Amino acid sequence: MASILGVGEAKKRFSELMSRVAYRQERFLIERHGKPMVALVPAEDLERLEHEPPASKGLLAAVGAWAGYEELDKVIASIYQQREKAQDRPVVLEN
Numbered sequence: 163m164a165s166i167l168g169v170g171e172a173k174k175r176f177s178e179l180m181s182r183v184a185y186r187q188e189r190f191l192i193e194r195h196g197k198p199m200v201a202l203v204p205a206e207d208l209e210r211l212e213h214e215p216p217a218s219k220g221l222l223a224a225v226g227a228w229a230g231y232e233e234l235d236k237v238i239a240s241i242y243q244q245r246e247k248a249q250d251r252p253v254v255l256e257n
Contacts, residue, residue, distance in 0.1 A: 164189040165188065165189070166190075166198075172190070179202055180202070189202065
């Protein structure tokens with residue numbers, strides 16, 4: 163977990179913070195007026211982040227999360243069965 167510092171404190175202690183990041187693998191989040199602005203992280207973390215594919219967002223992330231789930235068809239069938247029993251609206255099955 164990153165330690166949070168204000169920009170003024172980070173300026174005063176920059177050399178110390180660099181050493182702690184480089185040698186102890188610590189991480190720091192620098193805020194300005196209470197808003198996170200930048201992070202000090204080990205160079206290895208930055209290199210790893212730059213080589214990772216960007217994370218999917220929204221519906222694409224949900225689809226990706228289900229990709230390896232082998233029982234997805236059973237779960238969907240169960241949902242349709244439960245909906246068919248519901249009285250509040252009809253269920254239309256599309257093939």
